[in-house]
Amino acid sequence: MNKPVIYISRKLPKSLLEPYSDRFTFHMWDQEDKPVDKEELLKESKKADGLITMLTEKIDDRFLRENPQLKIIANLAVGFDNIDIMAAKKHHIIVTNTPDVLTETTADLTFALLMATARRMVEANDLIKQDGWEVWSPFFLAGSDVHHKTIGIVGMGRIGEAVARRARGFDMRVLYHNRSRKPQAEKDLPATYVNFDELLTQSDFVVSLIPATEQTKGLFNHDIFLKMKTEAIFINASRGAVVNELDLASALENGVIKGAGLDVFSREPIGSDHTLLALKNAVCLPHIGSATVQTRKDMVRLCLDNLDSYFYGDGPKTPVQ
Template sequence: MTEKSIIATPRRLPGALAGLLRATYEVREPEGDVAAPGEFAGYAEGAEAVFATAFDDMDEGFIRDLPESVKLIASIGVGVDHIDLEAAKRRGIAVSNTPEVTTACLADTTMGLIIAACRRFREGLDIARTGEGRGMLTPETWGQRVTGRTLGIIGMGNVGKEVAKRAQGFDLKIIYTTPRPSPEIDKAYNARAVALDDLLKQADIISLHCPLKPETHHLIDGAAIEKMKPSAVIINISRGPVIDEMALIAALKSGRLFAAGLDVFETEPAPIREELYSLPNVFCLPHIASATWESRSAMAMRVLANINAYFETGAPADRVV
């Protein structure tokens, strides 16, 4: 063991981030891109901190097998649904994330998906690729105007609020549901808090910004979809399993819903379902809402700050548990 504190990671880090960490710490990575099953605990022996991404499934078994030396899981990204927080708590392992730094880019992506889904840009792009100069001339292929419609935001946290701010530029009427509604939110974003059922019935566009928890798994299922307008458009940049994708696919195929714009998928990290991405009324992005130079750089610096704070003070700045 070197004089440097040791950080272990289940997957190889981007060169720039690895360089930042290696300037201060000993970094242990897998030989391949991702650690083989059963490999990680071995080379993590002696490490005090583990670096994690949203694609590293750290369930109870993973955490149980961690060496006793591990006292911090520093995750890059806002969501921590890939980590069994209760198991970490039982082991006395702190968990941190990187909140806030991606908020603007996530909100920008949401607005892009709203426009793309409402205006059926996916179908227009397919026609343009044929070389056709004038397509979508018949009513069954027309899109919807975004301006002036009702936007329902499920989850009025940092991202939901930024989406509401941008939505005002499109004269969207904003309704929302959140665990802690307040008159201050209503006033600041010209919004109105409603019950979830009312939001599903009233909204023309439904945008998901809630964390993945047991109570939000398949929050949008067949029963929820039945409450929506047939002209409704659904947007998801939160977590894929918040939507029951098979129910969504059936609704999009049958015309029960107008369109969807998705950046996250129930099957991640496995491939997107072909029957979803092949639909002309679905606009898919490959989980890239935070994939900007600004967000990724800020995320890297934030996770580094959490690791530094842990080794300097015994606790990361953005502690989740």
């Protein structure tokens, strides 16, 4: 058979593609730091049997309808809310993602964000850069303890469990809320299952690790922040769409909660004029949860393995539907 044609929507290292070059013909967008434009993606996709896409590419019913020859889309992420999964199923197109390989790396970043927010590290760093460190005083840049506090994890998937393991190293009490209970995690970590309201009222740190769905869109809003402790810190390392950012900014400004750390936003990228960036008690990162060199390479390889298994093996390794 002719080698399947794969279009890649962002420039990737050729060294990662080389081991697969005898089985695929690759075409690739020529820029690493700029998403492919919609017209270019549509044009190139019409020549392809499969795609490797990023979260920046919105794959909807119309796009899939105009590409009936496509067989598989390998999404370079755990999340896949950029792809209309029901439409893909309707058009008999397989969609895969990259779970597991980024779990520990994302958990590292999530816990680092929690600590940076609690101990006001970014604020302290900025203060020195602005020549604001003039004298020591007992409560100078005093933050919040992490050890022996209560962490509430909303969404106890692979990453949630990995964050919980890190929390236990700080002697934290671990609460979680999930669509289904995790008896083994409760035993091994240990962790305690509670309803959502209990988690909000009891936790010193509320960590969102839930996917973006119609049910979770804007879940963390004014009413939810009011239920949290006034000393609580909110962390979002899942999807920006689950947070009402205006309500979060209001909660931070008015002392409803103490702080927030975010790696994701409802619209990305954000600029320096974003409301939350004006607040000292908000730590904002540019969606770098899985951004280590090794993990990103592993994610690319899993995308390629999914394509290889689909075209030449027993089916994709990590299908999402």
